[in-house]
Amino acid sequence: MTVLSVRNLNIDLPSGDGHVHAARDVSFDVEAEELFGIAGESGSGKSVLSQAIMGLLPGAIISGEILFEGRNLLDLPPREMQRLRGNRIAMISQDPLSSLHPFYTVGAQITEAIRTHRKVSEAEALQEAIDILERVGIHDPDKRVRDYPHQFSGGMRQRVMIAMAIVLRPALLIADEPTTALDVTVQAQIISLLNQMRRELGTAIIMVTHDLELLSSIADHAMVMYAGNRMELGPGEAVLTAPAHPYTLGLLRSSPSHESRGALPSIPGQPPSLLIEQKACAFAPRCAAAMDICRQERAPLRNFADGTRSLCWLEDKASNTAAAVPAIPEEPPVVAQSSDIVVKVSDVRLTYGGRSLFGKSINLEVLKGVSLELPRGKTLGIVGESGCGKSTLARIIAGLLPPTSGDVIIEGQSVLGLDRRDWVEMRKRVQMVFQDPFGSLNPRRRVGSIIGDPFRIQKVAHGAARKNKVRELMEIVGLNPEHYNRFPSEFSGGQRQRIGIARALALNPSIIIFDEPVSALDVSIQAQILNLIARLQRELGLSYLFISHDLAVVRHVSSEILVMKAGQVVERGETETLYHHPQHPYTRELLAAADPHYRKSGGGFADPQSSGAMP
Amino acid sequence: MIRFIASRIGFAALVLIMLSGFVFTLFFVAPGDPARIVAGERATEAQVAQVRENLGLDRPIIEQYFSFVGRSLSGDLGYSYRNQQPVLELIKNRMPATISLCVGAVILWLLMGIPIGIMSARRPGSLVDRLGQGFVLIGVSFPSFVLGMAALYFLYFVPRQAGFTLFPPGGFRPFLPNPGLWAWHLMLPWFTLALTSAAIYARLTRGQLLEVLGEDYIRTARAKGLSERKVVYKHGVRSIFSPLTTQLGADIAALLGGALVTEQVFGLQGIGSLAVQSVQTQDRPVIIGVVMLAGFFIVIANLIVDFLYILLDPRIRT
Numbered sequence: 001m002t003v004l005s006v007r008n009l010n011i012d013l014p015s016g017d018g019h020v021h022a023a024r025d026v027s028f029d030v031e032a033e034e035l036f037g038i039a040g041e042s043g044s045g046k047s048v049l050s051q052a053i054m055g056l057l058p059g060a061i062i063s064g065e066i067l068f069e070g071r072n073l074l075d076l077p078p079r080e081m082q083r084l085r086g087n088r089i090a091m092i093s094q095d096p097l098s099s100l101h102p103f104y105t106v107g108a109q110i111t112e113a114i115r116t117h118r119k120v121s122e123a124e125a126l127q128e129a130i131d132i133l134e135r136v137g138i139h140d141p142d143k144r145v146r147d148y149p150h151q152f153s154g155g156m157r158q159r160v161m162i163a164m165a166i167v168l169r170p171a172l173l174i175a176d177e178p179t180t181a182l183d184v185t186v187q188a189q190i191i192s193l194l195n196q197m198r199r200e201l202g203t204a205i206i207m208v209t210h211d212l213e214l215l216s217s218i219a220d221h222a223m224v225m226y227a228g229n230r231m232e233l234g235p236g237e238a239v240l241t242a243p244a245h246p247y248t249l250g251l252l253r254s255s256p257s258h259e260s261r262g263a264l265p266s267i268p269g270q271p272p273s274l275l276i277e278q279k280a281c282a283f284a285p286r287c288a289a290a291m292d293i294c295r296q297e298r299a300p301l302r303n304f305a306d307g308t309r310s311l312c313w314l315e316d317k318a319s320n321t322a323a324a325v326p327a328i329p330e331e332p333p334v335v336a337q338s339s340d341i342v343v344k345v346s347d348v349r350l351t352y353g354g355r356s357l358f359g360k361s362i363n364l365e366v367l368k369g370v371s372l373e374l375p376r377g378k379t380l381g382i383v384g385e386s387g388c389g390k391s392t393l394a395r396i397i398a399g400l401l402p403p404t405s406g407d408v409i410i411e412g413q414s415v416l417g418l419d420r421r422d423w424v425e426m427r428k429r430v431q432m433v434f435q436d437p438f439g440s441l442n443p444r445r446r447v448g449s450i451i452g453d454p455f456r457i458q459k460v461a462h463g464a465a466r467k468n469k470v471r472e473l474m475e476i477v478g479l480n481p482e483h484y485n486r487f488p489s490e491f492s493g494g495q496r497q498r499i500g501i502a503r504a505l506a507l508n509p510s511i512i513i514f515d516e517p518v519s520a521l522d523v524s525i526q527a528q529i530l531n532l533i534a535r536l537q538r539e540l541g542l543s544y545l546f547i548s549h550d551l552a553v554v555r556h557v558s559s560e561i562l563v564m565k566a567g568q569v570v571e572r573g574e575t576e577t578l579y580h581h582p583q584h585p586y587t588r589e590l591l592a593a594a595d596p597h598y599r600k601s602g603g604g605f606a607d608p609q610s611s612g613a614m615p
Numbered sequence: 616m617i618r619f620i621a622s623r624i625g626f627a628a629l630v631l632i633m634l635s636g637f638v639f640t641l642f643f644v645a646p647g648d649p650a651r652i653v654a655g656e657r658a659t660e661a662q663v664a665q666v667r668e669n670l671g672l673d674r675p676i677i678e679q680y681f682s683f684v685g686r687s688l689s690g691d692l693g694y695s696y697r698n699q700q701p702v703l704e705l706i707k708n709r710m711p712a713t714i715s716l717c718v719g720a721v722i723l724w725l726l727m728g729i730p731i732g733i734m735s736a737r738r739p740g741s742l743v744d745r746l747g748q749g750f751v752l753i754g755v756s757f758p759s760f761v762l763g764m765a766a767l768y769f770l771y772f773v774p775r776q777a778g779f780t781l782f783p784p785g786g787f788r789p790f791l792p793n794p795g796l797w798a799w800h801l802m803l804p805w806f807t808l809a810l811t812s813a814a815i816y817a818r819l820t821r822g823q824l825l826e827v828l829g830e831d832y833i834r835t836a837r838a839k840g841l842s843e844r845k846v847v848y849k850h851g852v853r854s855i856f857s858p859l860t861t862q863l864g865a866d867i868a869a870l871l872g873g874a875l876v877t878e879q880v881f882g883l884q885g886i887g888s889l890a891v892q893s894v895q896t897q898d899r900p901v902i903i904g905v906v907m908l909a910g911f912f913i914v915i916a917n918l919i920v921d922f923l924y925i926l927l928d929p930r931i932r933t
Contacts, residue, residue, distance in 0.1 A: 054837075054838055056834065056837055056838065082840050082841075082842065083840060084840070085837065085838055085839065085840035086838060086839035086840035086841075087840055090838065091835075091838040093831060093834065093835070095831060098830060098831040098832060099831040099832055099834070099835045100832055100835065101832040101835070101836070101850055101853075101854075102832070102854075102928075102929070102930060103853055103854060103927070103928065103929060104853075105929075112839065112841070113839045113840075116839055116840050116841055117840060148929040148930070150929070150930050161835075164835075164839070
């Protein structure tokens with residue numbers, strides 16, 4: 001039975017700069033109990049689409065049809081639509097903390113949902129809330145129902161969100177990036193919970209995500225969106241294994257999840273502005289297989305035997321026609337003298353002491369004795385889930401935070417207890433690149449002066465000489481030197497990360513610490529940045545500390561990996577050894593959770609709250 | 616929790632002690648000899664010295680301070696230099712007018728400002744919003760003495776010319792036995808004191824609520840199928856109480872300054888006018904008494920704000 005049928009949907013969002021064409025001629029069907037996946041990068045229109053279905057886009061100009069249980073949602077009066085929301089169509093969103101009201105107990109929030117649509121007493125609703133919390137795997141639901149959202153962990157909060165969404169047994173559940181904000185082991189649990197719930201309750205799920213691989217491994221059908229267009233639609237397995245559209249293929253190839261080393265085949269360029277009405281294929285400017293006609297006319301719809309449909313001028317599937325990825329030979333790394341250790345961290349500990357608001361003294365051990373060595377010219381990857389202390393460790397190594405005990409020695413000199421002059425000297429050797437390319441650049445300063453900062457602080461190069469050096473740096477990281485006088489807001493996420501890297505490179509450091517440098521970026525952009533990072537290491541002989549929660553990314557860039565958990569190093573080893581023969585149970589759990597096929601089976605997480613080793 | 620409350624109260628007491636010390640020393644640095652003022656224009660040097668001794672002003676400042684603190688703890692704030700009345704008595708007589716004025720004004724500005732802010736935020740850019748913004752602009756632009764004068768002219772003088780009394784020109788009537796008369800007399804002062812703050816609260820409410828209405832949990836509330844009214848009032852407005860409380864704590868502290876002007880304009884015999892009179896006559900005990908009283912209320916107001924925070928935000932509680 002078809003629950004939802006979207007027909008030729010166009011969505012325009014009026015904005016100060018004109019209409020944003022967020023969706024263009026999008027059609028798809030969702031069957032009962034099906035998991036329907038929508039994948040795309042940021043700005044592809046996938047979230048706008050899900051909000052349009054919920055009727056939560058006031059002011060948008062929408063044409064086409066959204067048929068839900070036989071009725072066109074676009075024609076429904078607001079009251080009717082309100083009656084459907086939460087009752088027949090429910091939604092869970094990316095960040096469970098910000099999506100739950102901080103001032104109401106979870107019980108109050110769930111009973112509110114129940115009592116909005118059903119005439120039941122407060123006590124009955126509360127009992128229902130407790131039952132559903134138990135069902136989604138919250139222990140002691142009768143007690144936890146009186147807790148506030150901040151008293152739950154990230155994964156548990158998402159369970160609460162799911163409980164609230166499914167308590168009225170909706171026919172359709174829209175999950176907008178339900179696992180993006182969660183740790184990898186928790187992600188697997190949430191996915192398997194969603195899978196279990198749709199089978200038990202017969203709910204169809206639309207899952208919106210940027211993670212194509214995750215999607216294709218669990219979705220019955222997957223739709224790939226780009227710049228508001230439905231590029232490809234087909235059975236999940238088919239889309240993953242034999243993508244029809246060059247964009248899908250490019251996305252899959254550029255994610256560093258394969259065994260491959262060396263440069264990633266990234267998709268060049270940037271996604272187009274949605275303010276401009278597209279007259280041809282939206283992907284043509286970035287497409288390797290683009291022909292003349294692609295740039296002149298909208299692409300036709302191609303149907304393939306396995307049920308895949310693709311919006312492309314190519315007559316055959318891209319995966320069949322496109323040349324196999326040319327094996328980019330891994331260039332030999334800079335010959336490293338194994339004795340040359342540039343960073344040596346010995347038994348670093350950090351304890352936060354203090355008092356809580358009510359006077360209880362608390363001692364929080366963030367790092368419990370971490371030691372590591374980084375040889376010159378190599379990359380040491382540090383992986384771990386949020387709260388494991390990896391970013392704190394990075395800040396200590398960079399000398400930004402003094403440890404409680406232990407020592408950090410960089411090229412033979414301790415970074416602790418430096419006076420002002422030595423500290424400035426040390427900054428020439430160690431630089432950091434931060435995660436958030438939006439938050440870590442001052443929005444009111446021009447890019448040229450941001451990159452030139454290190455020169456100014458260190459008093460090297462002045463006037464025209466400094467400007468030339470900055471231009472050189474911009475060229476090295478792949479930015480147009482003409483953009484010297486632009487502001488950070490005029491750059492895309494990937495370009496901003498290039499700015500951050502250029503700034504880090506300014507003083508010819510020997511060590512760069514990357515703290516989640518690509519986790520805020522889209523897959524196709526991520527590949528460009530990873531390639532840049534790898535190229536700079538080869539060309540400049542840099543040593544890297546690379547911190548990430550993403551195992552695939554760390555694996556791709558690192559020669560050696562350190563696994564952290566709760567402030568301790570649980571395992572370290574050569575990258576390939578560690579991936580093929582993990583020793584510590586936690587490493588095995590991490591690897592398993594990140595494996596899409598493992599996530600699909602949902603096996604090993606029968607008890608959703610177990611955090612032990614996989615069988 | 617108990618420790619937290621105890622520490623807040625201890626801190627409040629410390630603030631009061633420091634304030635008393637500060638005010639006390641200030642008067643010894645300030646020019647003018649109170650003994651000479653008390654003794655009068657034509658007093659001889661001997662008489663002035665006698666007065667100085669009687670008032671204890673010849674003793675060391677530390678000793679004077681401690682005897683002041685000791686006496687004030689037992690409720691004795693000394694005697695006015697001017698008419699020898701007990702300071703506490705003077706203040707007590709003036710309290711009802713000031714308290715009536717301030718409490719009424721706070722309630723009035725909250726009742727005006729918050730609804731206007733909410734209506735503006737619900738439909739940004741609409742006619743209602745633009746009217747609300749206009750109110751804010753007018754409210755923050757007029758100083759309270761101008762507002763007071765305008766209110767007197769249009770709501771007292773003009774109707775009086777036309778032959779009827781819409782509002783009285785001022786004066787204070789006690790709450791009992793006739794609350795109606797009390798409120799009627801305070802109407803113009805309340806409005807005068809409240810309008811500027813009402814405008815500021817309207818602006819604050821609008822800004823905070825607009826921000827909150829963009830939060831993810833508001834989208835969740837809508838996705839649950841709640842009516843727009845419930846989304847705004849139960850989920851949105853609930854979240855702006857904390858910032859409003861912060862603002863209110865600061866405003867109550869500044870209230871006495873505004874009350875001073877309003878009391879003068881409407882001839883209310885309150886603490887504000889007492890303060891003005893005592894400063895003019897260098898009536899030191901009265902000034903110190905008034906400052907301590909004001910400090911006491913500010914400290915209490917901030918204590919209440921701290922506790923309200925805990926009540927309002929479960930994240931602070933646990």
